[in-house]
Amino acid sequence: MSTVGQPVAREPLVGRNEELVSVHACLAGGRHVLLEGPVGVGKTALARAVCGALARGFVRVDGDGRYTESKLVGQFDPPLVLERGYLEEAFLPGPLVRAMREGAVLFINELNRMPEGVQNVLLPAMDEGSLILPMLGEVRAAPGFAVVATQNPAEFVATGALSEALLDRFELVRLDHASEEDERCIVAANVTGSPSAALVAGAVALVRATRSDPRIRRGASVRAAIAIAEIAQHLPEAASSTRAAILRAALLALPTRIELADPHGTSVAGVLADLGERVGQEVAVGEPSAKKR
Numbered sequence: 282m283s284t285v286g287q288p289v290a291r292e293p294l295v296g297r298n299e300e301l302v303s304v305h306a307c308l309a310g311g312r313h314v315l316l317e318g319p320v321g322v323g324k325t326a327l328a329r330a331v332c333g334a335l336a337r338g339f340v341r342v343d344g345d346g347r348y349t350e351s352k353l354v355g356q357f358d359p360p361l362v363l364e365r366g367y368l369e370e371a372f373l374p375g376p377l378v379r380a381m382r383e384g385a386v387l388f389i390n391e392l393n394r395m396p397e398g399v400q401n402v403l404l405p406a407m408d409e410g411s412l413i414l415p416m417l418g419e420v421r422a423a424p425g426f427a428v429v430a431t432q433n434p435a436e437f438v439a440t441g442a443l444s445e446a447l448l449d450r451f452e453l454v455r456l457d458h459a460s461e462e463d464e465r466c467i468v469a470a471n472v473t474g475s476p477s478a479a480l481v482a483g484a485v486a487l488v489r490a491t492r493s494d495p496r497i498r499r500g501a502s503v504r505a506a507i508a509i510a511e512i513a514q515h516l517p518e519a520a521s522s523t524r525a526a527i528l529r530a531a532l533l534a535l536p537t538r539i540e541l542a543d544p545h546g547t548s549v550a551g552v553l554a555d556l557g558e559r560v561g562q563e564v565a566v567g568e569p570s571a572k573k574r
Contacts, residue, residue, distance in 0.1 A: 294330050295470070296463030297323060300454055304331045304429070307452045308386070313407050313428040315392070315448070318456030321502020324431040327456070328388050337425055338385025342376045344394035350402050353377050354414070367416035377406060378414070384423030392430035393443050400447055403428060407450045461489060464503045472510045480519070483527045484509040490556040491539050496547050499540040508534040528557045 294301055307314045308331060316324040332339045342353065355375035362371050380387035392400065406412050410422035430451070432443065459467065464485045469476065484506040492500030513519055513530035536549050 294323065294326060295466045296459040297327055297456075300327055300456055301330060303454050304328070305334060307454070308332075308335055308337070308427050308429070311427070312452045313450055314430075315443075315451035315453050316429065316431045316456060317434065317453060318431075319434060319458070319499075319502065321504040322456045322458055324456060325388070325390060328386070328429045328431075331429075332386050332388075335425075337427075338380070338383050339388055340376045340380040340383075340385050341388045341390065344389060344391035346394055346396060348395050348399055350399050351375070353399055353402055354412070357416070369417065372414070372417060377402065378412065378420055381406060381410070381412065381420055381422040381426050384425030387426070387428045389428065389430040391432060393432040397444065400444065404446060404450065458489075458492065459503065461485060464489070464506060467503050468506045468510050471507045472514070474514055476510050476514050477523065479523050480513055480527065481506075481510055483523060484513065484530075487527060487531055487553075487556055488535075491535065494552065494556060496542055496552050497539050498542040501535055501538040505534050505538045508538075524557065528553060531557075 304314055304316070304327060314328075316327065318324055329339060342348075353375050355373050355378045357367060357371050358373055361368075365371055374382070377387055379385070389395070402412075406422065406426075407428055410426060412420045412422075414420060428451075458464070465481050468481050468485055469478075472481070485503070487509065488501045488503065488506040491497050491505075494500070509527060509530045512533055513523070513526040516526045516529055518529055519526040531553050532550060535553065539549070541547050541549065541552070
Protein backbone atom coordinates (compact mmCIF):
# COMPACT_ATOMS: atom_id res chain seq x y z
CA MET A 282 0.00 0.00 0.00
CA SER A 283 1.42 3.38 -1.00
CA THR A 284 1.52 6.48 1.14
CA VAL A 285 1.01 10.11 0.18
CA GLY A 286 4.27 11.58 -1.09
CA GLN A 287 5.72 8.12 -1.75
CA PRO A 288 3.77 6.74 -4.71
CA VAL A 289 4.72 3.33 -5.96
CA ALA A 290 4.22 2.90 -9.70
CA ARG A 291 3.60 -0.53 -11.18
CA GLU A 292 6.11 0.32 -13.91
CA PRO A 293 9.06 2.66 -13.38
CA LEU A 294 8.77 6.11 -14.90
CA VAL A 295 12.23 7.33 -15.82
CA GLY A 296 12.87 10.89 -14.70
CA ARG A 297 9.31 11.64 -13.58
CA ASN A 298 9.50 11.28 -9.81
CA GLU A 299 8.57 14.91 -9.07
CA GLU A 300 5.56 14.80 -11.36
CA LEU A 301 4.59 11.39 -9.97
CA VAL A 302 4.56 12.77 -6.43
CA SER A 303 2.56 15.84 -7.49
CA VAL A 304 -0.16 13.91 -9.32
CA HIS A 305 -0.35 11.34 -6.52
CA ALA A 306 -0.84 14.07 -3.93
CA CYS A 307 -3.58 15.74 -5.99
CA LEU A 308 -5.58 12.55 -6.53
CA ALA A 309 -5.08 11.37 -2.97
CA GLY A 310 -6.42 14.77 -1.89
CA GLY A 311 -9.55 14.42 -4.00
CA ARG A 312 -8.49 16.90 -6.68
CA HIS A 313 -8.71 16.77 -10.46
CA VAL A 314 -5.51 17.07 -12.50
CA LEU A 315 -4.62 18.63 -15.84
CA LEU A 316 -1.35 17.38 -17.35
CA GLU A 317 0.13 19.78 -19.89
CA GLY A 318 3.06 19.04 -22.15
CA PRO A 319 4.10 18.25 -25.72
CA VAL A 320 3.40 14.95 -27.43
CA GLY A 321 5.43 11.99 -26.22
CA VAL A 322 6.55 13.18 -22.77
CA GLY A 323 4.70 10.44 -20.88
CA LYS A 324 1.47 12.08 -19.75
CA THR A 325 -0.61 8.93 -20.20
CA ALA A 326 2.03 6.70 -18.60
CA LEU A 327 2.18 9.07 -15.62
CA ALA A 328 -1.59 8.95 -15.14
CA ARG A 329 -1.65 5.15 -15.36
CA ALA A 330 1.20 4.84 -12.90
CA VAL A 331 -0.54 6.96 -10.29
CA CYS A 332 -3.83 5.11 -10.75
CA GLY A 333 -1.95 1.87 -10.22
CA ALA A 334 -0.35 3.22 -7.07
CA LEU A 335 -3.73 4.30 -5.70
CA ALA A 336 -5.50 1.14 -6.90
CA ARG A 337 -7.96 3.25 -8.88
CA GLY A 338 -9.78 2.14 -11.99
CA PHE A 339 -8.79 3.86 -15.25
CA VAL A 340 -11.38 4.81 -17.88
CA ARG A 341 -9.85 6.40 -20.97
CA VAL A 342 -11.35 8.82 -23.50
CA ASP A 343 -9.48 10.31 -26.46
CA GLY A 344 -10.31 13.92 -27.33
CA ASP A 345 -11.77 14.57 -30.75
CA GLY A 346 -13.56 17.54 -32.28
CA ARG A 347 -16.41 15.21 -33.31
CA TYR A 348 -16.88 13.72 -29.84
CA THR A 349 -20.41 14.23 -28.54
CA GLU A 350 -21.99 14.70 -25.12
CA SER A 351 -23.92 11.44 -25.46
CA LYS A 352 -20.69 9.53 -26.09
CA LEU A 353 -19.22 10.90 -22.86
CA VAL A 354 -22.30 10.48 -20.67
CA GLY A 355 -24.11 7.57 -22.31
CA GLN A 356 -27.36 7.05 -24.15
CA PHE A 357 -30.45 4.90 -24.24
CA ASP A 358 -30.58 1.90 -26.52
CA PRO A 359 -33.54 2.63 -28.87
CA PRO A 360 -34.74 -1.01 -29.28
CA LEU A 361 -34.70 -1.55 -25.50
CA VAL A 362 -36.52 1.73 -24.91
CA LEU A 363 -39.26 0.66 -27.32
CA GLU A 364 -39.50 -2.69 -25.60
CA ARG A 365 -39.19 -1.69 -21.93
CA GLY A 366 -39.25 2.09 -21.73
CA TYR A 367 -36.71 4.46 -20.20
CA LEU A 368 -35.42 2.08 -17.57
CA GLU A 369 -31.91 1.66 -16.13
CA GLU A 370 -31.30 -1.52 -18.14
CA ALA A 371 -31.98 0.39 -21.37
CA PHE A 372 -29.25 2.93 -20.63
CA LEU A 373 -25.77 2.37 -22.05
CA PRO A 374 -23.42 4.26 -19.73
CA GLY A 375 -20.63 6.31 -21.27
CA PRO A 376 -17.11 6.73 -19.85
CA LEU A 377 -18.09 9.54 -17.47
CA VAL A 378 -20.96 7.65 -15.88
CA ARG A 379 -18.90 4.44 -15.66
CA ALA A 380 -16.04 6.25 -13.93
CA MET A 381 -18.41 7.96 -11.50
CA ARG A 382 -20.20 4.75 -10.57
CA GLU A 383 -16.95 2.77 -10.19
CA GLY A 384 -15.05 5.45 -8.28
CA ALA A 385 -12.46 5.37 -11.06
CA VAL A 386 -10.29 7.96 -12.74
CA LEU A 387 -11.69 9.33 -15.98
CA PHE A 388 -8.64 9.95 -18.13
CA ILE A 389 -9.31 12.34 -21.02
CA ASN A 390 -6.49 12.49 -23.52
CA GLU A 391 -6.23 15.90 -25.24
CA LEU A 392 -9.23 17.46 -23.54
CA ASN A 393 -8.70 20.74 -25.37
CA ARG A 394 -9.55 19.05 -28.67
CA MET A 395 -13.09 18.31 -27.45
CA PRO A 396 -16.05 20.59 -28.27
CA GLU A 397 -16.93 23.13 -25.59
CA GLY A 398 -20.31 21.52 -24.98
CA VAL A 399 -18.67 18.20 -24.13
CA GLN A 400 -16.19 19.92 -21.83
CA ASN A 401 -19.03 21.64 -19.96
CA VAL A 402 -20.67 18.30 -19.14
CA LEU A 403 -17.76 17.65 -16.81
CA LEU A 404 -18.41 20.67 -14.57
CA PRO A 405 -21.14 19.28 -12.26
CA ALA A 406 -19.39 15.92 -12.01
CA MET A 407 -16.12 17.59 -11.02
CA ASP A 408 -17.73 20.17 -8.74
CA GLU A 409 -20.33 18.18 -6.89
CA GLY A 410 -19.74 14.57 -7.89
CA SER A 411 -23.21 14.62 -9.38
CA LEU A 412 -24.75 14.26 -12.83
CA ILE A 413 -28.43 14.49 -13.78
CA LEU A 414 -29.49 12.06 -16.48
CA PRO A 415 -32.78 12.86 -18.23
CA MET A 416 -35.36 10.09 -17.67
CA LEU A 417 -33.11 8.40 -15.06
CA GLY A 418 -32.27 10.98 -12.44
CA GLU A 419 -29.09 11.65 -10.50
CA VAL A 420 -25.84 9.73 -10.68
CA ARG A 421 -23.59 10.21 -7.65
CA ALA A 422 -19.87 9.64 -7.92
CA ALA A 423 -18.45 6.86 -5.78
CA PRO A 424 -15.41 7.66 -3.60
CA GLY A 425 -12.24 7.80 -5.67
CA PHE A 426 -13.78 9.38 -8.76
CA ALA A 427 -11.56 12.01 -10.35
CA VAL A 428 -10.81 13.50 -13.75
CA VAL A 429 -7.27 13.50 -15.09
CA ALA A 430 -6.96 15.24 -18.43
CA THR A 431 -4.11 16.12 -20.74
CA GLN A 432 -3.61 18.97 -23.12
CA ASN A 433 -0.89 19.83 -25.58
CA PRO A 434 0.50 23.36 -25.54
CA ALA A 435 -1.60 25.97 -27.38
CA GLU A 436 0.76 26.13 -30.35
CA PHE A 437 -0.13 22.59 -31.41
CA VAL A 438 -2.50 22.17 -34.34
CA ALA A 439 -6.19 21.34 -33.67
CA THR A 440 -6.09 22.42 -30.04
CA GLY A 441 -8.21 25.07 -28.35
CA ALA A 442 -8.23 26.86 -25.02
CA LEU A 443 -10.14 25.37 -22.10
CA SER A 444 -12.74 27.61 -20.53
CA GLU A 445 -11.89 29.54 -17.39
CA ALA A 446 -14.64 27.67 -15.53
CA LEU A 447 -13.14 24.30 -16.43
CA LEU A 448 -9.55 25.34 -15.70
CA ASP A 449 -10.67 26.47 -12.24
CA ARG A 450 -11.57 22.86 -11.41
CA PHE A 451 -8.12 21.47 -12.23
CA GLU A 452 -4.72 21.43 -10.59
CA LEU A 453 -1.99 21.85 -13.23
CA VAL A 454 1.09 19.64 -13.60
CA ARG A 455 3.40 20.54 -16.47
CA LEU A 456 5.72 18.06 -18.16
CA ASP A 457 8.58 18.81 -20.51
CA HIS A 458 11.01 16.55 -22.33
CA ALA A 459 13.18 14.47 -20.02
CA SER A 460 16.91 15.02 -19.67
CA GLU A 461 19.25 13.52 -22.25
CA GLU A 462 20.43 10.87 -19.81
CA ASP A 463 16.86 9.91 -18.95
CA GLU A 464 15.87 9.78 -22.61
CA ARG A 465 18.73 7.39 -23.29
CA CYS A 466 17.43 5.14 -20.52
CA ILE A 467 13.90 5.32 -21.96
CA VAL A 468 15.11 4.39 -25.45
CA ALA A 469 17.30 1.55 -24.22
CA ALA A 470 14.39 0.13 -22.21
CA ASN A 471 11.88 0.31 -25.06
CA VAL A 472 13.85 -0.95 -28.05
CA THR A 473 13.71 -4.65 -28.74
CA GLY A 474 16.99 -6.49 -29.17
CA SER A 475 20.27 -5.14 -27.84
CA PRO A 476 21.02 -1.76 -29.40
CA SER A 477 24.52 -0.47 -28.76
CA ALA A 478 25.07 2.45 -26.41
CA ALA A 479 26.38 4.44 -29.39
CA LEU A 480 23.21 3.82 -31.39
CA VAL A 481 20.98 4.83 -28.49
CA ALA A 482 23.04 7.94 -27.76
CA GLY A 483 23.06 8.99 -31.41
CA ALA A 484 19.32 8.50 -31.85
CA VAL A 485 18.59 10.55 -28.74
CA ALA A 486 21.05 13.30 -29.69
CA LEU A 487 19.56 13.63 -33.17
CA VAL A 488 16.01 13.85 -31.86
CA ARG A 489 16.96 16.39 -29.21
CA ALA A 490 18.63 18.50 -31.90
CA THR A 491 15.28 18.77 -33.72
CA ARG A 492 13.86 20.68 -30.75
CA SER A 493 16.31 23.58 -30.98
CA ASP A 494 16.93 23.95 -34.72
CA PRO A 495 15.33 27.19 -36.02
CA ARG A 496 14.27 25.45 -39.23
CA ILE A 497 12.01 23.13 -37.24
CA ARG A 498 8.84 24.59 -35.74
CA ARG A 499 8.06 21.53 -33.63
CA GLY A 500 10.67 18.93 -32.79
CA ALA A 501 10.26 15.25 -32.08
CA SER A 502 9.71 13.40 -28.83
CA VAL A 503 11.56 10.44 -27.37
CA ARG A 504 9.15 8.20 -29.28
CA ALA A 505 11.01 9.21 -32.43
CA ALA A 506 14.33 8.24 -30.86
CA ILE A 507 12.89 4.83 -29.99
CA ALA A 508 11.74 4.39 -33.59
CA ILE A 509 15.11 5.46 -34.99
CA ALA A 510 17.03 3.07 -32.74
CA GLU A 511 14.58 0.25 -33.47
CA ILE A 512 14.94 0.68 -37.24
CA ALA A 513 18.65 1.50 -37.36
CA GLN A 514 19.81 -1.73 -35.75
CA HIS A 515 18.18 -3.68 -38.61
CA LEU A 516 19.62 -1.63 -41.47
CA PRO A 517 22.63 -2.95 -43.43
CA GLU A 518 24.56 0.25 -42.62
CA ALA A 519 24.59 -0.73 -38.92
CA ALA A 520 27.32 -3.29 -39.63
CA SER A 521 29.80 -0.61 -40.69
CA SER A 522 28.54 2.80 -39.59
CA THR A 523 26.22 3.50 -36.67
CA ARG A 524 25.92 7.14 -37.75
CA ALA A 525 24.86 6.20 -41.29
CA ALA A 526 22.26 3.77 -39.93
CA ILE A 527 20.86 6.43 -37.61
CA LEU A 528 20.57 9.01 -40.40
CA ARG A 529 18.83 6.55 -42.73
CA ALA A 530 16.46 5.50 -39.97
CA ALA A 531 15.78 9.15 -39.15
CA LEU A 532 14.63 9.76 -42.72
CA LEU A 533 11.99 7.09 -42.12
CA ALA A 534 10.99 8.03 -38.58
CA LEU A 535 11.12 11.82 -38.42
CA PRO A 536 9.11 13.24 -41.36
CA THR A 537 5.82 12.38 -39.63
CA ARG A 538 7.03 13.58 -36.24
CA ILE A 539 8.50 17.02 -36.89
CA GLU A 540 7.02 20.19 -38.34
CA LEU A 541 9.28 22.37 -40.47
CA ALA A 542 9.04 26.13 -40.13
CA ASP A 543 9.17 26.46 -43.93
CA PRO A 544 8.13 23.12 -45.44
CA HIS A 545 8.26 24.49 -48.99
CA GLY A 546 11.72 26.02 -48.73
CA THR A 547 13.42 23.42 -46.55
CA SER A 548 13.84 19.69 -47.10
CA VAL A 549 13.69 17.20 -44.26
CA ALA A 550 16.67 15.36 -45.72
CA GLY A 551 18.78 18.53 -45.76
CA VAL A 552 17.92 19.42 -42.19
CA LEU A 553 18.65 15.91 -40.94
CA ALA A 554 21.95 15.80 -42.78
CA ASP A 555 23.02 18.97 -40.98
CA LEU A 556 21.81 17.68 -37.63
CA GLY A 557 23.67 14.44 -38.25
CA GLU A 558 26.94 16.36 -38.22
CA ARG A 559 26.12 17.56 -34.71
CA VAL A 560 25.54 14.06 -33.38
CA GLY A 561 28.60 12.49 -34.98
CA GLN A 562 30.55 12.73 -31.75
CA GLU A 563 27.85 10.77 -29.90
CA VAL A 564 28.45 7.70 -32.05
CA ALA A 565 32.19 8.02 -32.65
CA VAL A 566 32.94 5.74 -29.74
CA GLY A 567 31.44 2.35 -30.41
CA GLU A 568 31.27 2.60 -34.20
CA PRO A 569 31.59 -0.92 -35.64
CA SER A 570 34.20 0.32 -38.12
CA ALA A 571 36.20 1.97 -35.34
CA LYS A 572 36.26 -1.25 -33.33
CA LYS A 573 37.82 -3.12 -36.24
CA ARG A 574 40.76 -0.78 -36.53
